Amino acid sequence: MIVRNVQDLHGTDRDVDNGNWVSRRFLLAKDGVGFSVNETTIRAGTETYMWYKNHTEAVYCVGGEGEIEDLTDGTVYPISDGTIYVLNGHEKHILRAKTELRLVCVFTPPLTGREVHDEDGIYPLIVEDETEAVAAE
Numbered sequence: 001m002i003v004r005n006v007q008d009l010h011g012t013d014r015d016v017d018n019g020n021w022v023s024r025r026f027l028l029a030k031d032g033v034g035f036s037v038n039e040t041t042i043r044a045g046t047e048t049y050m051w052y053k054n055h056t057e058a059v060y061c062v063g064g065e066g067e068i069e070d071l072t073d074g075t076v077y078p079i080s081d082g083t084i085y086v087l088n089g090h091e092k093h094i095l096r097a098k099t100e101l102r103l104v105c106v107f108t109p110p111l112t113g114r115e116v117h118d119e120d121g122i123y124p125l126i127v128e129d130e131t132e133a134v135a136a137e
């Protein structure tokens with residue numbers, strides 16, 4: 001059995017700050033359960049483009065308000081506590097956080113934890129505000 005508290009992850013290599021968001025990875029590929037689970041906090045006022053080319057992701061919102069735009073058809077869906085969205089078509093999307101968003105994210109195949117650095121299937125373009133655009137490493 002695996003039991004972890006998010007506080008235990010702070011400051012470890014399972015705690016990743018990518019500018020617009022902070023992700024705490026409860027489960028990664030190395031844990032061997034076949035999926036990964038993380039809590040992602042999206043910073044208020046940010047807009048993040050993402051594309052999980054090689055993964056299916058389910059995202060359950062447990063706090064905050066925002067919206068997701070499906071770039072394949074332009075549909076915009078509101079997100080708040082209790083909303084789940086599932087990228088079962090590897091949709092390119094933009095996530096906008098009106099307030100800080102707390103999201104629980106499940107990936108299959110599981111994230112290894114290295115994707116942020118090698119862009120293996122993840123292509124985020126981080127836009128922190130209107131004057132600064134930083135491509136993820």
Ligand code: 9YT
Binds near residue numbers: 038059095
């Ligand atoms: C909301 C969302 O897609 N979060 C992504 C998690 C993050 N990219 C991670 O843990 O690598």
